[in-house]
Amino acid sequence: EAGVAQSPRYKIIEKRQSVAFWCNPISGHATLYWYQQILGQGPKLLIQFQNNGVVDDSQLPKDRFSAERLKGVDSTLKIQPAKLEDSAVYLCASSPTEGVSEQFFGPGTRLTVL
Amino acid sequence: KQEVTQIPAALSVPEGENLVLNCSFTDSAIYNLQWFRQDPGKGLTSLLLIQSSQREQTSGRLNASLDKSSGRSTLYIAASQPGDSATYLCAVNGYSTLTFGKGTMLLVSP
Numbered sequence: 001e002a003g004v005a006q007s008p009r010y011k012i013i014e015k016r017q018s019v020a021f022w023c024n025p026i027s028g029h030a031t032l033y034w035y036q037q038i039l040g041q042g043p044k045l046l047i048q049f050q051n052n053g054v055v056d057d058s059q060l061p062k063d064r065f066s067a068e069r070l071k072g073v074d075s076t077l078k079i080q081p082a083k084l085e086d087s088a089v090y091l092c093a094s095s096p097t098e099g100v101s102e103q104f105f106g107p108g109t110r111l112t113v114l
Numbered sequence: 115k116q117e118v119t120q121i122p123a124a125l126s127v128p129e130g131e132n133l134v135l136n137c138s139f140t141d142s143a144i145y146n147l148q149w150f151r152q153d154p155g156k157g158l159t160s161l162l163l164i165q166s167s168q169r170e171q172t173s174g175r176l177n178a179s180l181d182k183s184s185g186r187s188t189l190y191i192a193a194s195q196p197g198d199s200a201t202y203l204c205a206v207n208g209y210s211t212l213t214f215g216k217g218t219m220l221l222v223s224p
Binding site (some may be wrong): 004006033040041043044045048056091093096102103104105106107108110 | 118148150155156157159160163173186203205211212214215216217
């Protein structure tokens with residue numbers, strides 16, 4: 001069974017530029033999550049999708065971050081414009097259903113904002 | 115608001131030692147708890163998931179326990195190996211939302 005796929009693996013941009021990350025969850029998983037992990041911290045949830053609907057985006061900085069999962073499968077996370085403090089690893093995870101099922105994580109995208 | 119604390123922040127042991135990593139959480143109303151491993155520059159690998167009704171789970175040399183009432187979990191690693199060197203993260207699930215600790219960075223020297 002293929003795992004969660006993410007691309008790119010690394011990205012370096014200047015502040016105020018825009019960037020997009022892509023995630024393809026495990027086949028059949030209805031729930032998709034985006035997390036932000038700053039160096040030395042645990043991952044923090046940014047947004048959760050159930051199929052193509054948003055379940056929780058309470059910690060997403062909506063003035064600069066956006067995410068979509070149009071067909072209920074893969075998802076993109078965008079930052080525009082980027083700030084220095086957005087430098088982090090962006091992790092995508094998926095689970096079979098919402099709620100108490102196990103979450104499976106992708107390899108992450110390491111973003112450096114200069 | 116759920117808070118998760120992991121102690122110690124870093125641990126260095128010689129190969130072969132048994133060791134215990136600790137995780138505590140402030141809100142005992144959880145559905146399950148997951149232990150993850152993270153290698154440098156990599157994503158998270160799920161090691162063990164304990165449902166709130168369970169007391170422990172075992173996988174190979176790993177054993178995780180959960181005491182929900184006291185808000186504590188431990189990850190026991192038997193006969194540590196250099197390949198166990200990584201950061202270990204504890205995450206509690208309060209119904210679909212995982213709250214993570216900052217992790218314990220483990221170094222096992224040959």
